[in-house]
Amino acid sequence: MTIKPNRRQVLQGAAAVAGTAVFAPAIHANPAPIKLGTLASLEGPLAINGQDAYRVVELLLEEANYTAGGRKIEWIRESSNAKPDVALARTRKLVEQDGSDIVLGPLSGAEGIAVRDYSRTVPTKTFINGSSASQDNTLRNSSENYFRFSTDGTQWTAGLGEYAKNTLKIDEVTVVASDYAFPYSQVFGFSLEYTRAGGKLNYLWTPFGTSDYTSLIAQIPKSSGALYVVYGGSDGLAFLTQYAQAGGSLPLLGGTLLADQTLFAARGPHRKVLEGTVSAGPIGDYYENDVWKDFLARYTKRWSKDIGQQTPGTLAFAYSVNLQATLLALKAVDGDLSNDQAAFREALKKLEFKNYIDAHVKLDHNRQAISDNFLNKVEVRDGRLQTVVFKKIPSVNQTLGFPEDKYIALGAPSRNNPGNVQI
Amino acid sequence: MTLEMFATVALNGLTVAALYFIVAIGFSLIFGLMRTVNMAHGTLFLVGAYAGVAVFYPLYDQGFSYAWIVALAAGIAGAAVFGVLLQVTLLGWMQGQELRQTLVTIGISIIAADQLLAIFGGNSQQFFPPDALFGSVSVPLVQTGHYSTFRLFQIAVAAAVGVGLWLILHKTKLGIIVRAGVDDRAMLSACGVNVALVSVLVFAIGAALAGLAGVVGGTAQPFGQEKDVQFLLTSLVVVIVGGMGSLPGTALGALLVGMAEQFGQSLFPTYSVMFTLLLMVIVLAIRPQGLLGKRLT
C-alpha cells in the first residue's frame, strides 16, 4: 500500500494545472488519464445485477477504447453489498484514496441516497448514478453534483396502471410487494395511475427477504382481478414458484424487476405463471428497433459465451445510460475536468441524446432524466422467455406528468402512502 | 381468523416445520455427539443445493426424468463429502476446544459462501420437482381447497428422516455407539471403539442431512446468497427451543418455530420474526437447556 498524496496536494496540483491552462489552452497535452470509479454490488442479494452491470460497463468502455474526449480513462472498480454503510465506505475510497474524478454508481436505492448525501461533501467531483432507482436520489434534497440519466422506479411504472384498467378492464388489483423503498416507489406510481383510471386496490406487504409466501398467497382477496407483483431477485422467484405450486391463476402485472432477464435466466415452475405477465420498464428484451438490436448484438457477442443471458437486465441498462451520458459529456468538453469540473457538469446538464434502446434522454432541473418508458408482455420468443415491447410511453418525467408541487405534497412513497389517491 | 384461514396457516406451519426439522436435525446430531457448534451448517445446506444443481440442469435439459432424484443424491453426497473434509482437516484435531471449533466453522462459512458465489453466480436457483410432486392436490378445509403437493411431500420426507434416524440410533450398532459417545466419549474409546472415526461418520450423516435439506428446500423455495445465514439461524433457534442433541426435541422445536413463524406472518406480517425470537427467549427463561434437552451442568 503506497501512501498517496493527500487531497489538498492533489487539489493544489489541479489548481496549478488550471492556472497554466490560461496560457496553454491545449489541455490535451495533459497525459493524465481520467479516473472513472465505479460502484456496483458484487456481494449480497443483488450480486447478480452487479455482475451484469459491470458486463455492460466493460463492453462500453472497451468500445470506447478506454478513451473519452481525447483522454485515457482509468477504470477503478469497487463492489458493495447493497448496504448503504458499505457503499459509502467504498465510494469514499474511490474518491479519497483512488482519486476518482467521476464516480458511476451505485446499484440499489438506499445506497444511492447514501452516495448522494456524500456527494455534497465533495463538490469538486461528479457523481453519476448507476442504477439506484429511488425517487429521492434526485426529487427531494437533490445534490448539485449528483446526476441521474436513468429513470427512477416510479417512472418505470408509467403506463401500466392505465393499461390495466382501460385496456385489460381489470377493476380490482391486489398489490403484493416487498416492504421497502424500491417497491414503494413502484407501487406508488402504479397506484396513482390506476386510481386515476378508477380502479380499486388492495395491498399485501411482506418483509424484505421473506422466502415463504404460502400464508400471503392464502390472503389474496377472491375479488381480485389481477396481481401486481413487485418483488425482485430471489424474492420474486420464490413468490412466483409458490404461486404456481398453489395453482394460482390470476393475471399478473409485474413490477419492473419481476419481468427481468435475471429472473428469466432461472429455470423453474415460475416461468409458467410468468408467461403473459404485463409489465412496464425502461427496456424490453424484444423490441423492433435497430439501435436496440445492434446494442443487444454487441452485448451478446461480447458476453453470451460466458453467460446464458442474451439481454442485459434493467439495472445493467441503467448503468449503460449513465455511462453513455458520462462519455458524451466528456467528449463535449474534450476531457476538460479543470475548474472543479464546472464545464463537465454544464455539459452533463445540457446533454440530450438517444440511449441504447433509442429512447430520448434529457435532464430536468433536479438533474434527473426525463425519458421514455415501455409496456411489455412476457412471451416465448426464439425459444426463450422475453419481455416483448408493445407500447412506448414517451417522455415520462419524474412526477409522471402530475404537477410537481402537488406530487411532492403527497409525500414520499411508503407502505402507509402507497399512492391510491386522486390528484 | 376464519377456520379456513387457520387450517391453511397451520398446514403451512407444519410444512415449514418439516423443512426446518430436516435442516436442523443434522446440526443437532453433530452437536450431540461432538459438542461441535457447526456454524457452517447453513453452508452445508448451500453446498448440497449447489451440488444438486450442478447435475440437475444438464440432466433435466436432456429430458432425463429422474433428474431430481439424481440431484438429491448429488446434494446429499456433496454435502457429506464437504462435511467429512471439514471434520478431517480442521475440526477433528481440535476436538474438545468448542469455541475454537465454532470460530473455525464461522471462517469456513465466510470463505465457502464467497466461493459458491464465485462458482455458481449470484442468481437464485431452484429445482423443479418431478411431475408427480408438482402442482397441488385436493385438501379439505384449506383456503383454496387444494394444497401444494411438494409441500406435503416435505412432511413425508421429514417423517422419513425422523423415523429413519430414530431407527438408526436405537436399532443399529452404529446408533448404540453414537448414543454412548454422546454420554461418555472417553469411556467409549476405552471400549475399543474408534471414536474419531465415529465422529467423521456422524459428521458425514449430519452434513448429508443438510445436503438433503438443501435439495428439498431448494425445490420448495429458491436458494442463493444469504440462504446459508437464514438456515443457520433456523437451525440455531430450533435446537435452542427444542433442546440440543435431542431428536424429539428438534422435531418439537421445528414445529414450534414453524408455527410461530407462519401464524406470526399472517397475523403481524412485519413483526413475524419477533415471534420466533420471543419463543426462544421464553424457552430460555424457563428451560435454558431447551424443552426436551438434557440439563446443562
Next chain:
Amino acid sequence: MSTGNALRSSSALVTVSVLAVLVALPFVLTEFWTTNILVRAMVYGIVALSLTFLAYYGGLLSLAQMVVAGVAGYTIAVSVPGAIPENSLQIPYSLAIPLAVVLATVSGLLIGAIAVRTREIYLLMITLAIAVSFYFFVQANVEYLNGYEGIRNVLGPDIFGVPLRTPYVFYFVALATSFALYALVLYVSGSQFGLVLQGIRDNPRRLSALGYNVAHHRIAAFGVAGFIAGIGGVLITIYNIGISPGTVSTHSTISILIMSVIGGLGHPIGAFIGAVIFTIIDTFAADLYDRDRFNTLIGVVFLAIVVASPDGVTGLAKRAGDLLRGLRLIAPGAVAADPTLQANVPSKD
C-alpha cells in the same frame, strides 16, 4: 493490588508513546487514511472492545454487541433533527446521545438477562440468534425505523461550533473516546467488579461459594459492555451519516467478531489492533487480491488466525515477548471444556 493481566507499569511508557504517535498520525497520513481507515477502525473497534471485554474478563463470547450498538445508533437516528425521514422527537444531540447510551446499556442488560444462564457455545448461539432477529426486526419495522432503507442524514453534533464530521475533529473525538473507553476497561478490570468478573470467568462455582451472586455480575458485565458498544454505535451512526439494517446485519456482527479474534481476545487492545487490520484488508482487498473475492481473503485470514494463533495478533506478540502463558483461547474455559480432560480428573466421591 495489581490489575490482573492488564496494564503493568512497564507498559505505561508504551501506552504514552503509542498515544503520542496516534495524535501525530493525522498530520502525516492522507485524509483518506485518517478518516476512512483510522476513524472507521476506531468506531468499530469500540464495539469490538465491548466484545473483547466480555470475552476476556467475563469468559462471555457475545455476538449481540452490534445489536447494542444498533440500539444506540437507531436511538439517535430516530430522535435528532435533520434525520431523514423526519422524526417527531427532534431532541438535540446533547440529549439524544446520553439517551442512546442509556438505552444501549439497558439493552445490554436485557441481553445479559436473557443469556445469563448459558455459557460459551450456547451463549454464542443465543446471541447470534438475537443478532439475526434484531436485523430482521429493524428491516421489517417501517413505521419507526424506516425498514430496509434505514435512517439517513444523521450528521452529528457540533463540537465548540465545529461540526463533528469535520475530518480532524472526528478523528480526535474518536481517538479520545476510544482511549477513554480503553482506559475504562483497564480500570474496571482491576476494580472490585472486574476482579469478580474474572473470578466468574475462571470459576463461577467458587465465586458463588464466596458470597457473590454470579448471575447479577454477569448481567452487569453485559451492561458495561452495552455502555461501551452504545458509544460505539453512536459514533458509527454519525460516521456513516445514518443507520440502516445493513449496519446491524450478520455481516457486521461477524465482522466485529473477526476484528476481535484477529486482534486477539487476550487483551483489550486487541480489539483496536484487529479493527485496524480488518479495515485495511476490507478497504484494500480489492487491490491485493481478486477484486470480487475479498470475503474469501478476510475469511482465510480469520481462519488462519484461529487455527495458528487462537489468541490473535496480540497473542502472537505476547508469546514472542514472554512465554509465561501457554496457548489460551479466549478464556481458560476452553481447556476445562475438553471432555477428554474432564474425564481425566479423578473424581473421588
Next chain:
Amino acid sequence: MLSVRDLRVSFGHAEILQGVSLDVGDEPFAVAGRNGMGKTTLCYAIMGMVPVQSGGVVFDGASIEGKSPTRVSRSGIAIVPQGRRVFPSLTVDEHLRLVSRGKNAAWSIERVYDTFPRLAERKGNGGSQLSGGEQQMLAISRALLLNPKLIIMDEPSEGLAPVLVDHLIEVLKKLANEKIGLLLVEQNLRVATSVASNVAIMLSGRIAATVPASQLSADEALQRRYLGVSTGSH
C-alpha cells in the same frame, strides 16, 4: 503380561503419579491405598485416558504408553473404571451389544446373563435407572465381553452390598482361573487379599510397598498404617 516402569503423571502443578513401577503377571495383582493416592490416575494412565508425562507401559511385549484408549483396548486391556461410567442412555442389553464379540467368543452376551442373572432381568432398563450394584455388574460385563487378556478394575466393590461383594469375589476368582489377567485397584482389603496374590500399597503417588496378600491380611498393623483409620503412617 503388563509392566509399568517409573510412570509419572501431572495435572498442572500437581504431580499425581510420582514414578510408579509394577508388574502384573498371570496371577491377579492388587493395588491398595487410601483415597487420593493416585490409584485411579494409575488406571487411566495405563488405559491411555490421561496423558502420561514420562515412563513406560509395556503390555504383551509391546509398548502402549501414549496410545489412544481405542488402541490400548484393542491390544487386549479392558477397564472397569471407578464410578462405573456406564452409559446413561443405553439399556443393559445395548451396553452388551456395543462390546459383544459374537456368540463364539469366550465371553458372550448369553454367558454374561448366566453369570449375572440380575442383568438379564433388567435387560431393557437404561444405565441411569440401575442401582449401584447393577451398574457395577454391567461395567464388569462390559469389560468381559471385550474378551480382554487383562482387565483393570478400579474399586469394583465400591457401593456394593456385602452379599454382592462376595459374589464379586467369586467372579474375580473365576476370571483368574480363565487366565484373564487382573489389575485390581481396591480400598476393600478383603476383596484385594481374597483375589490377588500380591498387593501393592500406594501412598502419595508412589508404591510404598508390595507384599504377598497372605502377609497383608495377617498383619493388622500394616493394614492400619497404610489403609485404615490410624495415625502414624509417616
Next chain:
Amino acid sequence: MTSRLPAIELSKVSRRFGALKAVDDVTLSVAEGERRVILGPNGAGKTTLFNVVCGDYAPTSGRIAFFGQDITALPPYARARRGIGRTYQNSLLFNGLDVLENLYLAVRGVKPRRFSFLRPSRDDPHVKAARDIADRMRLSHKLHVTVDDLSHGQRRQLEVGMALASDPKLLMLDEPAAGLSPGDRPELLRLLRELPRSLTLILIEHDMDIALPVADLVTLMKDGSVVIESTPDKVEHDPAVQAIYLGEAV
C-alpha cells in the same frame, strides 16, 4: 462443646442422581466450635454431602439448618454470606488472578457493598485482611504471582486461605491434604490446630495423621449413609470401624 443451637444440622437429607443415592437419609448435627471429621471409602457420599450443605446441589429431600435457621432453599452465595466457607478437593481457584486478588475476592464476598466499580485503595481494610490471610498461609512472598504459576502445595494453601478469608462460622475442608507432599503435611496440621476454637470445622480427610489429631468427633459414612459417629480414640480402636474402612462386611 456448648449446648446451644448446633452450628449445622441436617435432618433426613438425601440426594439422588438418577437411581443412585449419593447421600441417603443423613441426619447429622455439628455443635458450634466442634471439629468433625468425616471418613469413608470412595463413593461414600462425603463430597456430595458438602455440596448439599454449601448449596451447590439442592437436597432431593430433607432439611438443613444453620444455627437454627432453615437454609435448605438458599443459593450458595446466600449461604456463604451467612458464614459457610469451604474448600474443594480439586482446588477451585481463579487461575488468571494473582494470590492477593484471589484472597481479596474471598474477603470481600461476604461483606456488604461487594458490587463496586471502583478499585480498592492501597489502604483498603479488605486488602489488608487479604494480606493478613496470606501471611497466615505463608504466601506473603507470592502475593503477585498468578495462580497458574503456583506450585500444587501453594494452591492447596491458597485454597484453605480463601475459605478462611471470609471469616466463616462454619468451615468445611474437603481433603485439604490431597496432593500435598509429606513435608507440607505437618504445616497443614499446625494450621488446623491454630484455628480459633469458636470456628466450627468439618473435615474430609484420608490422611489420618491430620484427620484424627484434629477431630473432636468422627463420622463414618458408607454408601451415602452415616454408619458410625464416635470419638477419634474409639474409632481408631474399634474393629468394626476398621472393618468398614477396609471393606469388611459389617
